[in-house]
Amino acid sequence: MPVTASGQFETALPAALRPSGFDSAVAGEDAWIEVITKMDTVYSDLVESQTLLEQQNAALEETQRFIANVLGAMTDVLIACDLRGNIQQVNAAMVELSGETEKALVGRNLSDVLHDAHSSAAKSFLKRVGLGLVIQDSQIEIRQKDGTAAPLSANGSAIMNYRGKRVGMVIVGRPDGELRRAYRALDLAHQTLTKTQQQLVVSEKMAALGRVVAGVAHELNNPISFIFGNVHALSRYCTAMTQYLDVRHAGQENEQLAHMRKSLKIDAIVQDMGPLIEGTMEGAERVRAIVEDLRRFSSNQRELPESFDVPRLLRTAVDWVRRAERVKPDVVFDVPDQLDVTMRKGHLHQVFVNLVQNAFDVVAGSSNPRVDVNCRVENGKLIVDVSDNGAGIAAENMDRIFEPFFTTKPIGKGTGLGLYISYGMIRENGGELTAVNRGGGGATFTISIPFGETDG
Known part of the structure; x- marks a missing residue:
């Protein structure tokens, strides 16, 4: 038996037997059912919309709280x-x-x-x-x-x-x-860094000075001994000259004067006085130059450019380092007789000492240690090469050799500051310090720096 949408059983009566108004009643009931169905749908949509709105509102509140916290x-x-x-x-x-x-x-x-x-x-x-x-x-x-x-x-x-x-x-x-406040803190940090760098430079100078002090002491001892020997000789000569002159002034006979002149070797003394004095002056000058080099090397004051002979400074740097070494490698110079430039002599001297010391350390223990020093002028620049025949620079270390505190030497043998400070000094003077491996083995450190004047 058919059932209506309202759940009522529909009687299957023939149309002729249905009571009057039966069809219109059924139609009205269908309309109400449709309305109720629509209301259910709308209510479901409304509930869904409200749920979505609440979720969005919660998200909005969370966003607002986040923004407020930020x-x-x-x-x-x-x-x-x-x-x-x-x-x-x-x-x-x-x-x-x-x-x-x-x-x-x-x-x-x-x-x-x-x-x-x-x-x-x-x-x-x-x-x-x-x-x-x-x-x-x-x-x-x-x-x-x-x-x-x-x-x-x-x-x-x-x-x-x-x-x-x-x-x-x-x-x-x-x-x-x-x-x-931030700028002041930055400025203070920069000042501290600058002061620390200056202290590192001084420390490296002292370390280098300690390495060469034995050689320099020996270098000073020779001219000082020479001076003392000459002064003692001059003292004896002065005694003889005084005796001779005393007799001469006393009015003695010429024969006696001639005898004294011969016995006291006055003629030889007179001939020897000039060379002795010249030698004494030369020795004193050598001492003065060595002391001046030491003073300039260890000074922490900013120096002004001055004119000096580069080959002589290179030889001095090599002598300082070599005298402190037990095993002395061969050093081959390819430098002009004289090359005067105007630069900061103390800076260049310290860099030379550092590079030469580094080369000596590299070839220590080699069967045929050798260091080559080259000096020339190219395109208005002073070019100095310090080369060794050691093992060369490892590929993984090539980009780090000028970093502070980087060293391949054993503990106690190197501070890792020599090349770093040398690099900074050359850059400060407008030049470049580079390093490459040599084709036949070893490495070459090259200084390229513009200079003020040249006479050589």
């Missing part, structure tokens, strides 16, 4: 306003800087929170806000509650609506006081 955590000042400059939102940093509450700030105009809205900087700032233009490092002053001004370095960009039209500005600023 704004609260910002140390920089943040102001959001419309194009008329009316403040719509501020963060905690702005509240703290101005000394006003958020409620007191929102709704006010930017010109009201500026310390001097009539200044040229403030006018330019407000004009760019009104036009929605980008603001970069604009220097403004925020009025604090006590009436003082808080300098601010402000940056800003436009707020766009969904149509891409400018509707406001977001302004972010950092108090200049913080920037000044």
